[in-house]
Amino acid sequence: MGGGKRSEGKQSRENVWESKRPKSDSHPLATENPAFDDYYKGIFSSQEWDAFVQVLRTPLPAAFRINSTSRFCADIRSQLENDFVHSLQAEVVQEDDTEAIMPLPWYPENLAWHLKFSRKQLRKNRTLGRFHEFLKLENEIGNITRQEAVSMVPPLFLDVHSNHFVLDMCAAPGSKTFQLLEILHKSTKVGCLPVGMVIANDLDIQRCNLLIHQTKRMCTANLIVTNHEAQHFPGCLLNRNHDKMEQDQQDSLLFDRVLCDVPCSGDGTLRKAPDLWRKWNTGTGNGLHNLQVLIAMRGASLLKVGGRMIYSTCSMNPIENEAVVAEVLRRCGGSIELVDVSSVLPQLIRRPGLKRWKVCDKGKWFVSCNDVPKFSRNVVLPSMFPNGGSYKEVLSNCNVSIRDDIITDGANKNSDDIQAAEDPVIHEFTEEVSDFPLERCMRLVPHDQNTGAFFIAVLQKVSTLREIQVNTRKKVGKHVVTANEGNEDPQKLQLHVKKWISRKPKIPAM
Numbered sequence: 001m002g003g004g005k006r007s008e009g010k011q012s013r014e015n016v017w018e019s020k021r022p023k024s025d026s027h028p029l030a031t032e033n034p035a036f037d038d039y040y041k042g043i044f045s046s047q048e049w050d051a052f053v054q055v056l057r058t059p060l061p062a063a064f065r066i067n068s069t070s071r072f073c074a075d076i077r078s079q080l081e082n083d084f085v086h087s088l089q090a091e092v093v094q095e096d097d098t099e100a101i102m103p104l105p106w107y108p109e110n111l112a113w114h115l116k117f118s119r120k121q122l123r124k125n126r127t128l129g130r131f132h133e134f135l136k137l138e139n140e141i142g143n144i145t146r147q148e149a150v151s152m153v154p155p156l157f158l159d160v161h162s163n164h165f166v167l168d169m170c171a172a173p174g175s176k177t178f179q180l181l182e183i184l185h186k187s188t189k190v191g192c193l194p195v196g197m198v199i200a201n202d203l204d205i206q207r208c209n210l211l212i213h214q215t216k217r218m219c220t221a222n223l224i225v226t227n228h229e230a231q232h233f234p235g236c237l238l239n240r241n242h243d244k245m246e247q248d249q250q251d252s253l254l255f256d257r258v259l260c261d262v263p264c265s266g267d268g269t270l271r272k273a274p275d276l277w278r279k280w281n282t283g284t285g286n287g288l289h290n291l292q293v294l295i296a297m298r299g300a301s302l303l304k305v306g307g308r309m310i311y312s313t314c315s316m317n318p319i320e321n322e323a324v325v326a327e328v329l330r331r332c333g334g335s336i337e338l339v340d341v342s343s344v345l346p347q348l349i350r351r352p353g354l355k356r357w358k359v360c361d362k363g364k365w366f367v368s369c370n371d372v373p374k375f376s377r378n379v380v381l382p383s384m385f386p387n388g389g390s391y392k393e394v395l396s397n398c399n400v401s402i403r404d405d406i407i408t409d410g411a412n413k414n415s416d417d418i419q420a421a422e423d424p425v426i427h428e429f430t431e432e433v434s435d436f437p438l439e440r441c442m443r444l445v446p447h448d449q450n451t452g453a454f455f456i457a458v459l460q461k462v463s464t465l466r467e468i469q470v471n472t473r474k475k476v477g478k479h480v481v482t483a484n485e486g487n488e489d490p491q492k493l494q495l496h497v498k499k500w501i502s503r504k505p506k507i508p509a510m
């Protein structure tokens with residue numbers, strides 16, 4: 001397991017150690033954005049604001065994990081603890097008394113390490129050259145994996161056992177898949193293969209290649225890589241002779257563990273991708289919210305009762321985080337619960353999830369979906385608000401007349417619109433607070449432990465899903481198939497699968 005000979009690493013075509021960086025250093029990237037400040041000043045207090053943005057403007061310290069299944073694991077850890085800890089400290093002129101390299105206190109068995117230096121400093125500083133070469137080589141042959149510290153957290157909360165079937169829905173480039181495989185193999189007796197497996201899926205075929213390249217560094221037979229839209233991840237029958245069997249004798253594949261590390265705006269990675277400062281706007285997070293809900297819902301429907309699912313993003317935006325989790329809880333009607341993991345990994349500094357937030361679209365803030373004019377409703381969805389609901393429902397539940405047709409951006413105004421827009425605001429909407437225990441979600445923020453930012457929610461399925469009405473349409477060849485994503489009635493699920501199979505025989509096998 002975990003790489004071959006330690007000295008035979010060749011430079012690969014896709015060296016994940018090298019980051020995409022700007023071609024020239026002559027134009028330093030802007031590290032401010034008024035829209036970002038306006039947005040996050042509502043989330044971080046004024047007392048901590050300066051600390052927050054100051055940390056965001058400093059490069060992210062490099063971090064890496066030792067592959068726990070590598071036969072060189074103990075050697076490498078000992079080399080770090082007994083050699084590099086001292087030599088790096090002595091070699092590098094210290095501006096302050098922080099340690100040059102240290103284990104992440106919350107990661108089990110001193111297997112994850114954090115450097116005082118960024119990857120750029122490592123590359124540029126000659127005195128760090130030997131260490132940089134060591135990291136590159138060990139990474140190349142699978143004995144270590146370079147990975148942002150906070151990105152290592154979600155698999156630690158998934159509680160994977162060696163016999164588990166795990167679905168990693170948005171898996172590329174594969175750092176968490178690698179971690180999941182490690183956990184799967186680690187809990188197996190020496191000389192035995194685990195009974196469980198990981199299905200690692202990603203929509204992007206090129207990123208799937210990267211995922212394969214990454215995971216090939218670990219010699220495992222317990223991985224399947226698939227290339228689907230996660231929100232339409234196909235149901236799968238377990239019995240090969242399904243045509244001959246009665247439908248009620250067929251089992252569909254459900255997973256013990258699901259990881260939904262969804263596509264997100266990624267503003268938690270600002271320190272390592274500073275070009276995000278320039279691009280940041282509220283539209284990105286708002287535009288991803290619905291996809292994130294659909295992916296998490298598909299994950300929930302593919303999860304076994306009693307199984308655990310992690311929903312995570314590298315974004316700080318509540319629309320991509322708490323709002324998605326709240327919507328999943330709402331749609332699942334009690335079948336999915338948020339797990340309280342406050343006593344797990346106590347050394348990991350985390351903040352509780354938010355219970356209240358506002359929604360912003362093009363500089364305009366909304367505290368409730370009652371507040372949203374009609375022309376913004378295709379962008380600002382009810383599920384983005386702490387109380388969710390739907391426009392129709394909300395309108396019929398409250399005795400207010402909402403002037404949907406007020407147009408404030410200057411387009412298509414008629415005289416009534418202009419009159420309406422000039423009238424004083426007739427309704428003040430109060431800020432909503434979610435009823436769900438969203439404080440059980442975890443927010444990891446950059447200025448708490450000098451990292452990037454991450455959001456993690458641990459969910460458990462307590463009963464089959466019943467109250468979901470998420471109809472999605474998928475194009476298969478010339479046909480549009482409507483699949484009720486939440487419908488877990490095995491017979492109906494199998495019917496859908498059969499329809500799919502009969503309509504398009506070349507659906508990729510899982």
Ligand SMILES: C[S@@+](CC[C@H](N)C(=O)[O-])C[C@H]1O[C@@H](n2cnc3c(N)ncnc32)[C@H](O)[C@@H]1O
Pocket residue numbers: 151169170171172173174175176177201202203204207228229230231261262263264314
């Ligand atoms: C945050 S990254 C995942 C990082 C990965 N879990 C890791 O730890 O290395 C999100 C991934 O989602 C993929 N993606 C985007 N839309 C998707 C979709 N609809 N279905 C599946 N994957 C999707 C992207 O290609 C990207 O690789």
